Amino acid sequence: MNENQKRYLKVAFLSVIGSLIFGAVVILILGKNPLTAYYNLLQGCGMAPKGKYGGGKSMLTDLSSYVDFLTPMLFAALSCAVAMKTGLFNIGISGQMLAAGFVATVTVGYSNLPGIAAKPLAILVGMATGMLVGALIGLLKYKFNINEVVSSIMLNYIIRYVTSFFIQTRYVDPISRQSTPINEGARLTLHQHLIGGFKYDLPIGFLLAIAVMVLVKFMMDHTDFGFELKATGINRTAAKYAGVDVRRAIISSMAISGALAGIAGVTYYLGYFASIQPKVLISTGFDAIAVCLLGSSEPAGIFVAAFLVEIIEKGSTYMSSQAGLESEMADVITGLILLASACNAYFMQKMERNDEVKAAEAASKMAEAPENAKIPESSASQSDEQAQEEKKTGVKENKKEEQA
Numbered sequence: 001m002n003e004n005q006k007r008y009l010k011v012a013f014l015s016v017i018g019s020l021i022f023g024a025v026v027i028l029i030l031g032k033n034p035l036t037a038y039y040n041l042l043q044g045c046g047m048a049p050k051g052k053y054g055g056g057k058s059m060l061t062d063l064s065s066y067v068d069f070l071t072p073m074l075f076a077a078l079s080c081a082v083a084m085k086t087g088l089f090n091i092g093i094s095g096q097m098l099a100a101g102f103v104a105t106v107t108v109g110y111s112n113l114p115g116i117a118a119k120p121l122a123i124l125v126g127m128a129t130g131m132l133v134g135a136l137i138g139l140l141k142y143k144f145n146i147n148e149v150v151s152s153i154m155l156n157y158i159i160r161y162v163t164s165f166f167i168q169t170r171y172v173d174p175i176s177r178q179s180t181p182i183n184e185g186a187r188l189t190l191h192q193h194l195i196g197g198f199k200y201d202l203p204i205g206f207l208l209a210i211a212v213m214v215l216v217k218f219m220m221d222h223t224d225f226g227f228e229l230k231a232t233g234i235n236r237t238a239a240k241y242a243g244v245d246v247r248r249a250i251i252s253s254m255a256i257s258g259a260l261a262g263i264a265g266v267t268y269y270l271g272y273f274a275s276i277q278p279k280v281l282i283s284t285g286f287d288a289i290a291v292c293l294l295g296s297s298e299p300a301g302i303f304v305a306a307f308l309v310e311i312i313e314k315g316s317t318y319m320s321s322q323a324g325l326e327s328e329m330a331d332v333i334t335g336l337i338l339l340a341s342a343c344n345a346y347f348m349q350k351m352e353r354n355d356e357v358k359a360a361e362a363a364s365k366m367a368e369a370p371e372n373a374k375i376p377e378s379s380a381s382q383s384d385e386q387a388q389e390e391k392k393t394g395v396k397e398n399k400k401e402e403q404a
Contacts, residue, residue: 015340044318075264076288086253087233092152094285100126100262101269109182118186126266134258138251164278188271205267290338
């Protein structure tokens, strides 16, 4: 681990701790115990035991539900990271998730395909849908120099209202006013699966998320294509003169980012949930930005950051019921983490400058030290010369005595 990575880990750790401390202050102002509130967050995620459980449920039931909730965030944060590595900012992840979830729901979720065919097909359909939306954003960026933030936000609105129109006119459930629930065979979570008398939510997408994280890490660090993406992100002009196809890099990066967002959408709308709420863009796509920044756009860092952020999000409902706090308190803490993550670059720069100043001071001291050390060296050389002269004179005197 190099010095830059150590500095970033220190800044990220302090950012999280500072956010939790500030959140604790807000909870104290509201007249509640922050330690109890944070413990309730862990209880809601199955990382601490509750006082009692309902029929067929246990602490592992809550933990499996938390892992199911974590899975879409891993894909969404990876989506953000791939775009950031190329110098792009994909703020349309929530829209791409919704588009992928809607298309996969309509084409696969409502079909009568068996689960062994429906589950992988739903993932492929969602990935293809997200890839098309992402590639469109990349094409607009390269061809017409339309900022990807603007085009992403505009597409978010388009996707939001188009999907809402079709849900409310064709696929609405008359009771919940959401989309009609999908068939269980197409669902990517084995919901309330009985094992040993207890119920568990077993997310199939979680193992896929781990595999994709390894694949993205390998692609970015050990392939020519990954090098081209990172070179484009560092300096597009230099990358172009070095022979990198910048057009392909931009479009491919956004296409891959969109594909990952599409898988996130499928694991959310056809995994954790089984329906779509019209006119709603979930916060996962925006929280993924905080996770990506906190994890330094690296898969391992993203996993740790997502693990932390989703504890706050998932446990907020139980915290609200037990500690008497509004569930929006979790959004406040997440927002503080996002704010601190956005300031990481500033703190990193300050720490780097401080290290440079210390290094310069150490170098100046080292430069002064030899000047002070020259005197004993010269005196030592003079004493050596005197000793040699004394030896010579002693030899001459001995010769004279022998001759006499």
